[in-house]
Amino acid sequence: MIQVSHLFKSFDDKEVLKDINATFKNGQINLIIGQSGSGKTVLMKNIVGLLTPTKGQILYDDRDFVSMPKKEKILLRREMGMIFQSAALFDSLTVLENVMFPLDMFSDLSRDERVKRAQLCLERVNLKGTDKKLPAELSGGMQKRVAIARAIVLQPRYLFCDEPNSGLDPKTSIVIDELIQGITHEDQITTIVNTHDMNSVMGIGENITFICEGRAEWQGSNKEIMDATNKPLQDFIFSSDILRQAKIAYDEQKITRK
Amino acid sequence: MISLKRSLTELGQYVQTMGRTLAVPDRMRMFYKQYVTEMYQLGYNSIGLVLIISFFIGAVICLQIKLNIQSAWMPRMVVGYTTREIMLLEFSSSVMCLILSGKVGSNIASELGTMRITQQIDALDIMGVNSANYLILPKILGLMTMMPVLVTLSVFAGIVGAYATSFMGITTIPELDEGFRYDFNQWFFWCGMIKAVVYAFIISSVSAFKGYSVVGGSVEVGKASTDAVVASSILVLFADVFLTQILT
Ligand SMILES: Nc1ncnc2c1ncn2[C@@H]1O[C@H](COP(=O)(O)OP(=O)(O)OP(=O)(O)O)[C@@H](O)[C@H]1O
């Protein structure tokens, strides 16, 4: 479980995060949603320690990350996996070497075992037989899947994904979402996903935090989100006609059921 | 005032980055792999350039001296002697490194800058890898290992170039032989080696810092790569004056 309390972050005199409070649960997909520019990426970077918060507390299963000494931070980071918006694969290494990298760096397994473990992870993301390819030779969706394989190879306790399906078609997005969901449930990981894709929100959002202009406005599940009364949240999710109509249909159904 | 503050801040950041770079690697196995790759990338791949430039410079220095400086009242060994001393004392050890700072410096800065803006460095940090140590240390040590080799090759290529002028009928092999052997001071060779190692550190660490600390996009990577070459060239020249003074 990751708990964020009273988190502030400003750049120079621009305040991006204003008093964020949120809880991200173990074994669930925790979504952070919000408009472009609302501060999702900045929040995630603060949580993983790529940025230092101006003020506030971040607890990883009751371990205070912000005030932790550097050495312990590095050790805690080995329990994290992250998938970046741009995949961020090492472009001079092949797919297999990319996935093996964390093992090469931190495990004492023999080479054969490392290869086997990496291949297992590649299989898990349905990428058998691409071992020797370079990242530049893969499509965007495949790169994202390699990034997932690399993030889970050390069996992390915390998985972070910054817009895992930006730039992907709806069908591939669902594949990626389901992959992340499967891994989260099977391995009981605390997964945090940044997204503004409503399909993901409805499909996999077990615990959703809505960010608007740097404030956490609402927290709940995808079942509750249809009944949410928060005005900015409603504006955000029902911004498209299709979803607005779905909402009207949903409300009517609720009335007739009563 | 503002620019002074900015330079001091940058110096501080450089020292900080080097502090993180100069540490014992997390995994020796990974370090050796990177180290060998960098020696190949930065050193081995520069051999061609070094040989060509040094060959022609050696030949031209020899011609200039023979045609423009030597006169009847000078001993005939002057041509070979002067060519050897210029190559050994200044060209191979300093000017050659200056030329290499252009090739190697921009290579290092643009590689690390691209890794920075495509978040590859962030990915390393998230894994708990000391990214500065993993990426920069092999480059610094790789270049420091290869630079003395390149300088030695450069001296030899220069001398071969000088001999080549004899085929043009301008100099003769005996007079060159005599000059090359005349009053050889071994210390000059070691001076060149010391300079090579110091310049290698300057070029690789400054360029790596410039690339590693890029913020922004491809324009900034381009700028970092230019800045790396300019900054490391100027620092190499400063170091040249300084080292020449204390070594001789
Ligand atoms: N390094 C930085 N320096 C200054 N301002 C920044 C920095 N990084 C982000 N910001 C500002 O913080 C705000 C939030 O940015 P952020 O990247 O978190 O948005 P986002 O919610 O992830 O948007 P998107 O969905 O488009 O990725 C933006 O207004 C941005 O200008």
Ligand SMILES: [Mg+2]
């Ligand atoms: Mg973002």
